[in-house]
Amino acid sequence: MTVNRDDLQPTSGPGFVSAREGRDSGPMVTRDRDEEGRPRQARPRDELGRPLPYGAEGVDPVSEDPLPPLETVRFALELLDRGRPFSAHEVFEARWKDAPGTEHDLWQGLAQLCVGLTHALRGNTIGAGRLLERGNGRLERYAATGGPTYGLDLTEFRTRIHRAAGPA
Numbered sequence: 001m002t003v004n005r006d007d008l009q010p011t012s013g014p015g016f017v018s019a020r021e022g023r024d025s026g027p028m029v030t031r032d033r034d035e036e037g038r039p040r041q042a043r044p045r046d047e048l049g050r051p052l053p054y055g056a057e058g059v060d061p062v063s064e065d066p067l068p069p070l071e072t073v074r075f076a077l078e079l080l081d082r083g084r085p086f087s088a089h090e091v092f093e094a095r096w097k098d099a100p101g102t103e104h105d106l107w108q109g110l111a112q113l114c115v116g117l118t119h120a121l122r123g124n125t126i127g128a129g130r131l132l133e134r135g136n137g138r139l140e141r142y143a144a145t146g147g148p149t150y151g152l153d154l155t156e157f158r159t160r161i162h163r164a165a166g167p168a
Contacts (some may be wrong), residue, residue, distance in 0.1 A: 022091065048118055049086030060086045066098035076110070078150075085164075087116035094161045102147060110139030110152075113161045120165035128165055135161075 041053045044058025052058050066076060072095040078087040089111045096107030112135030120128035139154050 025115070043088075047082075047086070048122055049082045049089075050122070059084060059087065062090050064090070064094055066094040067091065069095065069099075069103075069148075072107075073150045073152050076114070080114070080160075085114045085117040089118060102145070103142075105138040105142035105145075106147060106149065109135045109142060111135075112138065113158065117161050117165045125167075132162065132165060 003004075038156070042057050043054055045051055045061070047059050062075075062079070076088040077089045077090065081083070086134055092107050092111035092114060096104060099107050104110045112131045115133030116135055119131060124161055136158060139158060143149075143154055
């Protein structure tokens, strides 16, 4: 069978008609975007990072901008003390994405432990266990390098997180 290109319907460009065109698809849904058009979540969140309804009072969001290493550790520990492991994870994650490659295991491991604790507190024991295991592995690898820990005792930190997470 021979197909003539002129018989084919265009899928884009001039002459293209969407299957949805002419249909009432209801109100247009707007997405939360930042000033550069990237997706951002504007909904308030609870202390475990769960979205709340628009207009509800949530916890203050943390900046996505990385902090210097010592300030990252101080602020993340403060957030953990206030019962906000998800926010502590975000602080460590911002540092990880900005850190030199030699420190990635440190910051990613810390972020994974905090989000593992978040999952444990949300009742997701399987996800918590996996993230806690990954975070432990990264911190063990990093500790073996002798790299800086910026005043953080990694063994004590891991013990604290695992105690708070319970049997995950």
